[in-house]
Amino acid sequence: MLLTCCFPFPRSSSKTPYPRASRLCLLALLIAIIPSCSTDNLDCPVEARRGKKFTFRLINRSASPQYVGLGCGEDPPIELDTPRGPLRIGPESADYCANTCEPVLRGVKPYPCSDCGGGLGRIVPPGLSTEIEWDRRVWVPANIPPSCSGLAAETPCALGLAVDIKMVVGRLLLCTDASGCTEGQYPTFTADLSLDGVDIEFE
Secondary structure (H helix, E strand, O other): OHHHHHOOOOOOOOOOOOOHHHHHHHHHHHHHHHHHHOOOOOOOOOOOOOOOOEEEEEEEOOOOOEEEEOOOOOOOOEEEEEOOEEEEOOHHHOOOOOOEHHHHHOOOOOOOOOOOOOOOEEEEOOOOEEEEEEOOEEEEEEEEOHHHHOOOOOEEEEEEEEOOOOEEEEEEOEEOOOOOOOOEEOOEEEEEOOOOEEEEEEO
């Protein structure tokens, strides 16, 4: 119907161009067709962009130093209750090397990583605090197929998901053993994400 509307008569063999209205109609037709010819895969995941900075202030109210483990640097010990279940706020929680999916989806092959040994962490003395900055994303494991990345094989990575709820309940992992981080307590907190941060007191 669109072609008939645009060109109700065949073009003659003369050099006379199509009427202006017909040329405009052809342009509209091309604009409508081009998106349907796109090679984008609508089934490919999309990684959420970084959100506004949010700060977790961890305050040690106990009489002894407390150790806060950070994995190899990209696994802050904070877990949030999301619509998809409890998820951590660092990419290392979803991928051993903390490789995120955004570069993979652009066709960049992740670099391998080495073992960081006992991991990184911070000692919080009694009465003092430390801060953990967060970009308002949580992380889940993902496997990106070649049809989405252009790479030769399926590629594992950490996919960032936006946390777009106002109030969230979370937990803080405190390690009693700095060398292992397998034992400890889990202080629970509630954060108002319409604000810029929350204080988490622990003993």
